[in-house]
Amino acid sequence: MRVPHRWRRLRRATACALVAVAAVSMSGCDAAQGGIATEEGIPKEIKLLGVRDQTGPVAYAGIGGARGGKLAIAEINRSGFLGDGVKLTIKEIDTAGSIETASAEMAQATADRTVHAIMGPTQGQQAATVAPMVERAQVPTIFTQAGSDGVVINDYTFRATAPMASYYNLATEYLADKGLGDVSVLYNATYPTFAEIGEGSFPKQADRHGLDIVSSTPVQSTTQDFTTPVRSIAGEDPDAVVMLLTEPQSVTALTQLRQAGYDGQVMGTSVQGGGNLKEAGKHGEGVIYPTDFSPALTGEKARDFVAAFQQRFGRKPDVYAAEGYDGMWWLARAIKASGSASREGIKRGLQQVAKEGFDGVMGELTFEGNDMRVPGVLVRWNGTSEELVSGGAS
Amino acid sequence: MAQHILNAVALGSVYLVFALGMALAWSTIGILNFAHGATFMFSAFTAHVVTQHVALPMPAVVLVAVAAGALIATLTQVLAFGPIMRRATDHRSAELRILIGGIGVAAIPLAIAERVTASAPFGFRGSTYQAQVFEIAGLRMTTTVLVIVVAGIGIGVGVWRWLATSRQGLALRAIGVDSETASLMGVDRSTLALGTMATAGALAGLAGALLTFQLGAIAPASGDQLLIKAFAIVVLGGLGSMGGVIVGAFVLAGAETFVLAMNQGTWVDAVSFGLIFAVLLLRPQGLFGRKEVRRT
Known part of the structure; x- marks a missing residue:
C-alpha cells in the first residue's frame, strides 16, 4: 500500500526527533557520570x-x-x-x-x-x-x-x-665535522616531510656548511625496488648518502646500496628508530640519524x-x-x-x-x-x- | 646500459611471478582475485614468522611461503569464491561479486599482519641465507637476483607452454571460452578451479618469498601496490594471453627502470601507466589479446 506523502514526511520527522532526543539523553547520561567539559x-x-x-x-x-x-x-x-x-x-x-x-x-x-x-x-x-x-x-x-x-x-x-627539518641540522653538522663533503641525497618526494628536507632545508644547510650535493634522487612512495637508483649513487661514490625514505623503503635501499658496493656513511632519519633497521641486518650497521628521542639518552x-x-x-x-x-x-x-x-x-x-x-x-x-x-x-x-x-x- | 637492462629483467621477473598467478585465474576460470596481493603478503609473513623460530635455508623459506600461498588461495576458493559462483545467477554478476568478495577476503590477512607487526617492515632475518654479490662481464648482481630471474622466466615460460600444450591446459582454456560447453565435454570445472586457485596462490607465495629476499623486507601494504601493477600487466599484455603477461611484466619493469635511470623517480607511475594507457588506446585488447573478448 502506498503511504500518502505527508504521512511519510511526518514519520520521517518523528524518527529524526526520536534520534535527536536519544542522542541528547545519552549525552546527558555521560555528562552526569563524567562532568561537562565546558565547566x-x-x-x-x-x-x-x-x-x-x-x-x-x-x-x-x-x-x-x-x-x-x-x-x-x-x-x-x-x-x-x-x-x-x-x-x-x-x-x-x-x-x-x-x-x-x-x-x-x-x-x-x-x-x-x-x-x-x-x-x-x-x-x-x-x-x-x-x-x-x-x-x-x-x-x-x-x-x-x-x-x-x-x-x-x-x-x-x-x-x-x-618537525624533522627543525633538528636535521644535527645531521648536516655531523657530515661537515667529519669532512664528509660529497653527499648524495635519496629521498621520497611524495612524502611531504622528506620532500621538504630533501628539496628545501637540507640543500640550504649543506650550502651553509660547505657540503657538495653530488646528486639528488627523488622516488615515490610506491617505489619498492631501489636497484637502479642505488647503482647510480654507488657509481658516484659520495662520502655520504642522505636517505630520506619510509620504513620498508629504508631497509630495501640500504640493503641494495651495500650490495651495489657502497660502503660509505649513510645518514637516515628518525624513521630508522624503534628498531626498524633490524630487518636490514648487517647492512644497517653504522647508519647514523638524527631523532627527537632515543632510548640511548642518558x-x-x-x-x-x-x-x-x-x-x-x-x-x-x-x-x-x-x-x-x-x-x-x-x-x-x-x-x-x-x-x-x-x-x-x-x-x-x-x-x-x-x-x-x-x-x-x-x-x-x-x-x-x-x-x-x-x-x-x-x-x-x-x-x-x-x-x-x-x-x-x- | 647493460646494468639497467639487467635491473629491469630482475624487476620484471618479480612482477611476472606475481602477475602470472593472477592472470592464470582470471583468464581461465574467470576469477579476478583481488585477494592475490594479500595472499602474496601473508605467505611472506607466514615464512617470516616461521624463520623467527627456526633458522631455515632459502629453499625451505620459499617452500613455506608457497605452501602458505596455496593454502590461503584454496581456502579462499572453498569458502568464498566457490559459494559465490554457485549462487550467482549469471556469469556477469558472479564476476562482480567475486571482485568484491576478494576485497573482503584481502582485509583479513592484512588486518592480522598489521596487528602483529604494527605495520613495521618484516623480512627473513632468521633465515640462514645470505645473498652473495658477484660480477659477470662487468654486470653486478646478487644470487637473489639470479634466482629471481631464473624462476621468473622459467615459470613464466613453463606456465605459458603448459597452458598451450597440455590436456589440463586445454581443459582450462575451454572453461575460459565457454564453461558450460566445457562441462558438457566432461571437464570438471570445480576441481580445475580449485587446482588453478591453489597454483595461483602458490605463485603468489613464491613471489612473496622471492621479493622479500630481494628487498630485504616488505610491509603489510606491499601486496596492494603489486596488485595494481599486476592488473596493469595483464591488461597491457592482453587478457587470456600468458605470453602477453610475460611481455607486459618486462615492458612495465623496463619503463620504470628507464624513468628511474633518468633520475625522474617521481614520474615512474605516470610514465609507466601512461605508456599502458597509450598502448590500450591503439590496441584496446592489449598487446597480445584477441579482438573479441574471449578467454583463451
Whole structure:
C-alpha cells in the first residue's frame, strides 16, 4: 500500500526527533557520570579521547603514542599531580589508516560534551582534515607526528612532535665535522616531510656548511625496488648518502646500496628508530640519524622513562611513545597551570606551558606557537640498538 | 646500459611471478582475485614468522611461503569464491561479486599482519641465507637476483607452454571460452578451479618469498601496490594471453627502470601507466589479446 506523502514526511520527522532526543539523553547520561567539559574547575575525572591509528599502514605511530600517553597518565594519577583523587582517563579509538574514519570519529568525539581534550591522529592527511573541525567544536587537540602543513592552524590545535627539518641540522653538522663533503641525497618526494628536507632545508644547510650535493634522487612512495637508483649513487661514490625514505623503503635501499658496493656513511632519519633497521641486518650497521628521542639518552628523565616503559610494556620505547608521553605531560601541566580542565582552560594552559617550555623525556622542550621543538639527538644503529653520537644529555 | 637492462629483467621477473598467478585465474576460470596481493603478503609473513623460530635455508623459506600461498588461495576458493559462483545467477554478476568478495577476503590477512607487526617492515632475518654479490662481464648482481630471474622466466615460460600444450591446459582454456560447453565435454570445472586457485596462490607465495629476499623486507601494504601493477600487466599484455603477461611484466619493469635511470623517480607511475594507457588506446585488447573478448 502506498503511504500518502505527508504521512511519510511526518514519520520521517518523528524518527529524526526520536534520534535527536536519544542522542541528547545519552549525552546527558555521560555528562552526569563524567562532568561537562565546558565547566571551569578540575573535576574528579578528566575524560580524554585518543583518535589515532591502532591498525593500518602507520599503526606503529598510533600504538606508540597511545602507550606513551598511558604511561604518563598512570604516573600523573599515581602522583596526584592534578590534586587528590583527580584522575585522567583516556579511551582510544582506531582510525585504521582512513581519513574518512578519522573525520567521522572526530565529529563524534568533538560532539561529546564530556570529552575534555583529544589526542589527535598521527597521520598528516588525517590530522589536516580534522584540524578545522577541532576549531569549530573548540576542543583542544594535541597531535603527535602529523608533520604536514595545515595541522597546527588555530588556537585549539597543538603538536607534540617537532618537525624533522627543525633538528636535521644535527645531521648536516655531523657530515661537515667529519669532512664528509660529497653527499648524495635519496629521498621520497611524495612524502611531504622528506620532500621538504630533501628539496628545501637540507640543500640550504649543506650550502651553509660547505657540503657538495653530488646528486639528488627523488622516488615515490610506491617505489619498492631501489636497484637502479642505488647503482647510480654507488657509481658516484659520495662520502655520504642522505636517505630520506619510509620504513620498508629504508631497509630495501640500504640493503641494495651495500650490495651495489657502497660502503660509505649513510645518514637516515628518525624513521630508522624503534628498531626498524633490524630487518636490514648487517647492512644497517653504522647508519647514523638524527631523532627527537632515543632510548640511548642518558638524561635522568629519559632513563626513568625507558625503565618505566620497559617494565610496563616489555620493550624499549620508540620516538612515538616518547612524543605521546611528553604530549600527555604537556596536557597535565596545562590543566595545573590554568587551574581548569574545561576545554577553554586546557587551551589556555597549553598555550601558557608552551610559552614557558618544560623538561620532557625528549630533553628541554620549547615551542613555536603551539608547535613543539626539541634539541634532538644524533644516534648510530649498531645492528641491535642505538648508540649516542652527539646531542641529548649525553 | 647493460646494468639497467639487467635491473629491469630482475624487476620484471618479480612482477611476472606475481602477475602470472593472477592472470592464470582470471583468464581461465574467470576469477579476478583481488585477494592475490594479500595472499602474496601473508605467505611472506607466514615464512617470516616461521624463520623467527627456526633458522631455515632459502629453499625451505620459499617452500613455506608457497605452501602458505596455496593454502590461503584454496581456502579462499572453498569458502568464498566457490559459494559465490554457485549462487550467482549469471556469469556477469558472479564476476562482480567475486571482485568484491576478494576485497573482503584481502582485509583479513592484512588486518592480522598489521596487528602483529604494527605495520613495521618484516623480512627473513632468521633465515640462514645470505645473498652473495658477484660480477659477470662487468654486470653486478646478487644470487637473489639470479634466482629471481631464473624462476621468473622459467615459470613464466613453463606456465605459458603448459597452458598451450597440455590436456589440463586445454581443459582450462575451454572453461575460459565457454564453461558450460566445457562441462558438457566432461571437464570438471570445480576441481580445475580449485587446482588453478591453489597454483595461483602458490605463485603468489613464491613471489612473496622471492621479493622479500630481494628487498630485504616488505610491509603489510606491499601486496596492494603489486596488485595494481599486476592488473596493469595483464591488461597491457592482453587478457587470456600468458605470453602477453610475460611481455607486459618486462615492458612495465623496463619503463620504470628507464624513468628511474633518468633520475625522474617521481614520474615512474605516470610514465609507466601512461605508456599502458597509450598502448590500450591503439590496441584496446592489449598487446597480445584477441579482438573479441574471449578467454583463451
